Amino acid sequence: MGGVVAEVLSQQEIDRLLAGVNSGEVKEAELGELLKKKEVYEYDFRKPTRISKDQIKTLRNLHENFAELYGFHLASRLQTMVSIELVAVDQLRYSEYVLSITNPCCVYIFDVGQTNSRAVLELTTDLVFMIVERLLGGIGSPPKAPRAITQIEQRIIQPLVLQALNNLSTAWRPVYELEFPLCGFETNADFVQIAPAGEIVLVFSFEVKIGDESFLMNLCYPTFALEEINAQVNLMRSLSRATGKNREIAYRALSENLLKTCIEVRTLIGTTSIRLKELLDLEVGDIICLDTHVDESVPIYLNDKLKFYGKPGVVDGVVSVKIVREASEDHE
Template sequence: MSEPSTMDKQQASGLRSLIDSRVINHERLPMLEVVCERMVRTFSTSMRNLISDGIEVTLQDMQSVRFDSYMSGLLDPSMIAVFKVPAWRDYGLVVVDQNLIYAIVDALLGGRRGGASNRIEARKFTPIETNLVSKMVELMLNDLSAAFQPIAPVSIEMERVETSPRFAAIAGPTNICTTAKFNIDMDGRGGAFTVLLPSALLEPIRGKLTQRFMGEKLGGDTTWQDHMESEIRQTELELSAILGEIELGLGSVRNLQVGQTLTLDTSPDTPIDVQCGGVSLGRAHMGRERHHIAISMIDGIERGQN
């Protein structure tokens, strides 16, 4: 059996380099950034209610990564919450770093303020630590679900907590994922957590996420729009029926007197022009209805461009 030639080895090496490339050509999702910023505001309030302390939550960055590249960089053990989105039939992850785990536990159990924790311990997490951090993750997922509502009403449910990256394999190794990293500061102590969203999870709403602007629809409140529409429909306009027009010299206009008759080049059967604000709406016939002069439209009203 012959050995592979140098050319074959180079081609195989080039193909492997292409497959393993860390350079990812990803599509920007502007509205996903808006969703994350909105979640930051509501989650800050939720954390203050949970801990009754000064909390600052910030969005640090958003990146596109391959699933195996991100997971291989996690410590073992790690606190990894697996959540599902039934409507989109897929899963995502929330990865909480150890500094934030210890800070949350200290804050909820009455630990002293201040003093940033930099403990990195290669040990399993206790049930108490897991349960307390799970409360924080559930709050965050509820706020993330609310932040998605204006784009796509959806429910996000936490399914389980894993401590080994091997048991949190929710996507293929080469699948592209979007990660959003958030920082939490609690009077000098805190840490970060990362939300990992596989591309397959976001596929049902990708078209909406690529939009650059959705206006105030992000708030989901159409009260102001409905009010404006109602008021506009009730606006009163003045219509003018133009019987006819003649041209007079400036001298004739200056000599106009009370009782003087001006003859228009218009007969009783000639259609007259109906205008609103100087804009012609159509033509009409003039007549009488009971004791009032009336007009009857004979042309379709020109509504202009919408």
């Protein structure tokens, strides 16, 4: 389905156009016709752009840092010239990404921090064979016929994959604290299910150069795994744009909004265990003895996190708790 979109001119193009009008090279009538002319661009509503250009720019810089870190590590391990360059960032449906993978493949599945989502690191088999050959003292020649990597080759390459995920975590750290634990491996892309077929994924494509040879490496994230992270990216970008007095105003506004945030505060007076028969026999007026002594402090939780200890009591006819110490003091 198509939509009508007006072309946006750069400032340099506008200056040239005005200069042409002033010199007579471009007639005003012709200029009017150019302004009325509209160009139609195709837009696929089944494939929306989920990540904005500004977010893509931040993520691109982040993954360029990852490429540099991992390139240094591979060069030290393989004892040869290694360079890794980010060559493309694409948004496409997950089914399209899976179809682009050639079987047999080397796809490592990893968790994306605390987002309950998974992503994949895809290495071409030629890249894996090259690295394994180099680590074992060979020249890095590929096998004569395409084949899946063996379990021994998996064990050899796995430390380098774990290091790649560690470098990826380091690259993410300025934006968001994330860990990427490895949780699976597949040689058939059809068995890799990290997102529904129609879900949009973000694919970072890297060119890995080892000596005179070039190979492909991909990182694929489902966009729903990046939603919370993108919120943090937007916040950091807005703060980074502010300078001087504007930065102070931005921080003050952020602090004021945080002070308005509601936090649940609750305390646990005590617990006990009773038999089911005793539970069924309970009546109004019965007394239940708890495991908390009268002079014992009770825990106080802020959003389910233990923060203080206090003493229960009554103030102006209302049941209350007086804070007596911080929970962190128990660990000192």
